[in-house]
Amino acid sequence: MSKKTINIKSLKETKQFAESFAKEILDKPKCRSLVLALEGELGAGKTTFTQALGKEFGINKSILSPTFVISKRFPLKNKPFKNLYHIDVYRVGYEIGDMGLKDFMSEPNLLVIEWADKIRDILPKDTVWIKFEHGKEGTERKITINRR
Numbered sequence: 807m808s809k810k811t812i813n814i815k816s817l818k819e820t821k822q823f824a825e826s827f828a829k830e831i832l833d834k835p836k837c838r839s840l841v842l843a844l845e846g847e848l849g850a851g852k853t854t855f856t857q858a859l860g861k862e863f864g865i866n867k868s869i870l871s872p873t874f875v876i877s878k879r880f881p882l883k884n885k886p887f888k889n890l891y892h893i894d895v896y897r898v899g900y901e902i903g904d905m906g907l908k909d910f911m912s913e914p915n916l917l918v919i920e921w922a923d924k925i926r927d928i929l930p931k932d933t934v935w936i937k938f939e940h941g942k943e944g945t946e947r948k949i950t951i952n953r954r
């Protein structure tokens with residue numbers, strides 16, 4: 807396990823973190839799916855991170871909070887992953903298992919899951935966990951990345 811903590815001061819820094827994280831995973835040729843499991847309270851920055859990450863992946867459509875749609879697929883062009891799936895399991899929890907989570911992972915897709923701590927037990931062992939915590943000031947955040 808490797809653990810890394812980043813102290814964020816502004817919204818811009820969260821976006822910069824997402825951009826550099828995107829570049830890192832785009833660099834590595836992948837033939838398997840990858841799960842990014844996002845944790846953190848309401849308004850911590852999970853969707854903000856996903857939007858900035860999506861931009862780096864060439865997604866021009868705006869990525870909205872998927873709270874009401876549960877999962878949304880963004881096809882990718884010339885990327886190591888076929889699609890980016892933006893998933894929010896806040897409402898559905900483990901029911902996402904019946905809604906095709908395994909199918910999403912059967913191809914080389916990138917899954918970005920908000921509130922992933924609600925379905926911890928069914929996520930792959932090589933899932934990258936990214937936790938967002940509020941800091942003292944309004945725009946401060948602490949981001950902790952855990953990976954195998």
Ligand SMILES: Nc1ncnc2c1ncn2[C@@H]1O[C@H](COP(=O)(O)OP(=O)(O)OP(=O)(O)O)[C@@H](O)[C@H]1O
Pocket residue numbers: 814815816817818819820846847848849850851852853854855871873920944945946947
């Ligand atoms: N450093 C920061 N990083 C991320 N968001 C920030 C930061 N500073 C301020 N914000 C604001 O906090 C809010 C984060 O909202 P966001 O929708 O990304 O949270 P979320 O974790 O997805 O919440 P939810 O659980 O409701 O889906 C945005 O309005 C954003 O502008």
Ligand SMILES: [Mg+2]
Pocket residue numbers: 852853854871872920
């Ligand atoms: Mg959100």
